[in-house]
Amino acid sequence: MRKDFPEKQKKKLLAQRTQILESLAAQSEAMSRLVEGVESGDEVDKASGVIDRTLLDSLGAADAARLTAIENAIVRINQGKYGLCLQCGKPIPEARLDAIPYAALCVNCQTVQEKKNR
Numbered sequence: 001m002r003k004d005f006p007e008k009q010k011k012k013l014l015a016q017r018t019q020i021l022e023s024l025a026a027q028s029e030a031m032s033r034l035v036e037g038v039e040s041g042d043e044v045d046k047a048s049g050v051i052d053r054t055l056l057d058s059l060g061a062a063d064a065a066r067l068t069a070i071e072n073a074i075v076r077i078n079q080g081k082y083g084l085c086l087q088c089g090k091p092i093p094e095a096r097l098d099a100i101p102y103a104a105l106c107v108n109c110q111t112v113q114e115k116k117n118r
């Protein structure tokens with residue numbers, strides 16, 4: 001791995017973290033507006049509000065999971081362990097880390113993990 005690569009990735013991860021936090025804050029505001037609308041609406045509005053809240057909740061959960069992965073990647077950078085698969089310990093290719101800077105597993109271990117989760 002190139003010497004400057006982890007620091008470059010750290011900057012990318014910090015930018016993604018900021019973006020997610022801003023998105024979660026906006027979703028929280030949107031959720032508050034939905035709740036206010038549901039309380040004063042008719043049955044169709046209430047049903048639509050439930051669907052909207054469910055969608056926002058799922059988006060929030062996905063963002064929260066990604067935020068945790070980003071935080072963990074930043075910790076690995078600070079510890080000097082970034083780019084090593086947490087499962088097998090082998091290096092994760094830079095191309096994979098460029099695509100998914102918070103990747104914790106190499107492609108092989110990720111594939112095994114996904115098969116287990118099915």
